[in-house]
Amino acid sequence: MQIYNRIALVGIEQEEYEVIRANYSGLIIWHQALPKIVVKGQVLYMEKANGVGMLPVDKVVYYGIYDNDFDFIAGLAIWNGDCYPNAVAMLDCRFKIPCLVKALTHTQFSAPRGFISAGASMNATEDTVAKWGNWHCGENKHRFTGEWESEFTATTEAYFEGEAVRIMVLGDKHWQIKLEGETWLKSIHPNSAGFMPVDAELLADTLHIQKAMQMDMIGNDYIVGNDGKKYLLEVNHIPNITRFEAVREAYLATVIAFING
Template identity: 80%
Template sequence: MKQKYNRIGLVGIEQEEYDSIKAQYSGHIIWHQSIPKIVVKEGVLYMEKSNGIGMLPVDKVVYYGIYDNDFEFITGLAIWNGDCYPNAAAMVDCRFKIPCLVKALSLSRFSAPRGFVSAGASVNATNDTVAKWGNWHCGENKHRFTGEWESEFTATIEPYYEGEAVRIMMIGDTYWQIKLEGDDWLKSIHPENAGFMPVDDDLLADTLHIKEALKMDMIGNDYILAKDGSKYLLEVNHIPNITRFEDVRQVYLSTVMEWINK
């Protein structure tokens, strides 16, 4: 029988969410707002202490956030193969944006053709085109162009679709549709006028299919509702923002607590 240590690790959780979890959990917590050192040995995950020197074994890990150096960390969690929320193996598969997009496009009803540009290569676009690179979201690392463009980074390219940008977000079985906003063509969840809207059943079904196929516990799929009525999957967020809206935050916390207490 697997030994229990009555100890969980919280990684990337902000102060307010940590306080909420701590108030509801009677065991010990190791809390890190940045990526900690870990060791996996004989099926046990050891995590460096929040304070002081040394490592302690943990039973479960809750991870939230995106960091420059997090891929190796979540790979370690996947090798451990212990209780992790979200599913560590799914996070490994979805951490890098372009490979995750490849998987999602093969699953989505609303795939649109993509192009690809190597770092240092040039491409000539006769139509309005968007290039995307890197592994960040929130409107970063994107460039809109027509004509000749040389990419400094490895990038995908896609047509620019005029329309309404939305996100289908799911935590467990709970879901929302959020209208993304912004002052220009770059849209995200962060502007004050971004908010909830009625859920499109087709987009919800598409997101659920992708979520289940990729074995994700939470997901945020961004789509464009084009002016001609067409719908296009833009990208997949494997760690969607849970703090922007209080309703989402509360569902996240209740889901995490239910999972911790299983």
């Protein structure tokens, strides 16, 4: 008689939960918000989805970015159990600036970055982009030339005219996505964004960063400049998996294999 593990799904949306539920015969604790957890004796206990108390969990699938999730991910990393994606890698990549610093030591498409403390001013003689915070999708970015005072701690980089693309790797699948937008801010969300032929150099770079940083899934954003030069912009440790059905199907297949393995 097969004994099934108790699985925890955290951050998984209803539609994806139903697919996973239909493909797993064991017990599932499902939380769309961050649950309370306790790690004791190398066992992870998670609060029940309904009712009072906690139950031991054998495997965790985590998907999402929350304002206060860093400590939760740290708890998963201390547990050091079966977690998808790898909790230690998620912890290393949760804060955008430290993640970028690490990625820049591994990429072959680095460009010089600047740094500005909250409340400090910078005078830029060239078209410059400042980025702050730990959100993606074009948020928390400012393009400027001349004097600018930053309200937040931020990185700065030259603005490059060119094509914005994302290399996504998930399991043994990979894609290149052309990012779009009506302004200089580009993302995968506009209807015009879509798949395009994969640049072998960008894929190799992404795979190298993924391996070096021990990430199970990754979405790297690059600019391919009008002059042909390539630059790594940022690393997404939890890239969007619902925007394109092919990516969603690959994600679900990977998760189902993980929980049944």
